[in-house]
Amino acid sequence: MARYHIETYGCTSNRGESRQIERRLRDAGHHRVEGAEEADVAILNTCTVVEKTERNMLRRAEELGDETADLIVTGCMALAQGEEFRDADVDADVIHWDEVPEAVTNGECPTTTPDAEPILDGVIGILPIARGCMSDCSYCITKKATGKIDSPPVEENVEKARALVHAGAKELRITGQDTGVYGWDDGERKLHELLDRICDIEGDFRVRVGMANPKGVHGIREELAEVFAENEKLYNFIHAPVQSGSDDVLGDMRRQHQVSEYVEIVETFDEYLDYWTLSTDFIVGFPTEEEEDHAQSMALLRETRPEKINVTRFSKRPGTDAADMKGLGGQVKKDRSKAMTDLKMDVVAEAYDDMVGETHEVLVVEEGTGDSVKCYDEAYRQVIVQNADDHGVEVGDFVDVEITGHSTVYAFGEPV
Ligand code: SF4
Structure with a gap:
């Protein structure tokens, strides 16, 4: 739950994209503020009609980067000339409009739809399968709103999925704060069982599994990878946010998993699937992150080469334990975030390069x-x-x- 500032340039269509972003941010409990200095994250929705506009966009990105903890650059210039921000040394996450709502976090899990009920949006059916999580991350404010995991029975979620498919959903998005711990409040993790049952529903549709923390996934990694391998309806995609490549920092974050468990998840999926997408998140500049810890995060990114990566510069959320920790200097966080964002761009570009011609x-x-x-x-x-x-x-x-x-x-x- 962040405070965000958004600026939009260009045509009506770009303004429409900003409205959609704002709707999704509002639904997820984030608050808009007018000044970039008051915001945890600034969003610059860019336009690129003429060279002068481009120069203005770059200048504005530099200014916003200095004013806020985190900067997201999206819109036409980000998509067509994303490298220009990098060349100009702007420390920003350069992403597609659709990815902005997920990127507006402090590494916290997403909040589900406000009433945790299914929604059909065009051909996309959003199915929140549970509310809450099993963790108590030291930097998280979402937990205060969502509480401990509360999982409805598998059958209930299958029926909701069936209703969405019958209503015309072609893509089911399975969401929750942490889908990997679905069922754990009842004694055992059941995400694999639920996915298998949903894939049995008759119809031509695809299923996208939302964020699942490494701790929950690790205990069912074999079962889960097997379900992915056996069901064509499942997109071969997992979003397992590791957050740091250092076990010391993960301990201070109270993340519950270790780096080795995350690596084992990746290895297991590699064994079962030839073509799949690993999505993960890193928090850069956590208060106790030393230079060596940052180097370990960079090394982990190089080693596991996720095709989709969210990099978030740490910012304090009121009332969390991490907010009381003595923080790192703004320039240190900025430098580390820039280094990781540059590496991310290289890793992601390599994944896309490999696809060309296929x-x-x-x-x-x-x-x-x-x-x-x-x-x-x-x-x-x-x-x-x-x-x-x-x-x-x-x-x-x-x-x-x-x-x-x-x-x-x-x-x-x-x-x-
Ligand atoms: S898993 Fe951690 S970050 Fe996610 S909602 Fe729970 S406490 Fe917050």
Whole structure:
């Protein structure tokens, strides 16, 4: 639950994207503030029409980077010329509009929909499977709102999933603060069982599993990887936020898992799946993070090479134990965050480079800008198909595409 400041430049369509971002941030319990100095995170939704606009965007990004703890740059310039922010040494997370709501955290788990009930949004069905978590992370304020894990029975969630599919959902998004501990309040973790049952529902749809902390996943990693390998309906995607490559820092964060457990999860999924996406998060500049701890985080990122990475510069949340710890200097946090963001860009670009020339089956989930559509492939990597009308491609379709190139945050595909 963060305080955010948002600035939007450019056309009506870009303003529409900002409205959607704000709606999702509001639903997740974040608060908008007017001044960037009061915010935990600033969001710059950019435009790139002429060179002068580009220069203004870069200048504004530099200013906002100095004024707030965390800066997210999104919008047309971020997507088309994301490298320019990096070249200008701007310390920012440069991401797609869709990724902004998830990135506005302090490393905390996402809050589910306000009433934790399913929602159908176009062809996307959002299914919160439980509320709460099993942890007590020292930097987290979300826990105060959501409490301990409370898991409804598998059958109840399967029925909700079935209702969403019958209502037209083509993509089910399984959400919760920590999906990996679903069922643990009842004595055993049941995420794998639930996913298997949901995949048995008749229909042509895909399932995306939301954030699952490494501690919960580690105990069921074999079962889970097996369910992924056996069910084509599941996107081969897991989001397991490791947060640090140092066990000492993880201990101070009270994260419950160790680095080795996270690595074992990655190894297990590598054994079962040829093509999958590892998504993870790092908090940079936690109060007790020494230079050596930061080096270990960088090494872990290089070693496990996640295809999707959220980097968050630590900021204090009122009332949390981490807020009472003596913090690091702003410049130290900035330098480490910049170093990790640069590495992240290289790692992610490599994953996209590998896709070019391959053919993937994608599900079209939403209209994009102009005549484009947003799609996700088997491993939940975003693919944009342009001139959708000419190709006769519509939302809800499954299409085989050849990957022809990529930007910093998504691939481009051409129907084959
Ligand atoms: S797992 Fe940690 S960060 Fe997530 S909601 Fe629970 S206490 Fe907060």
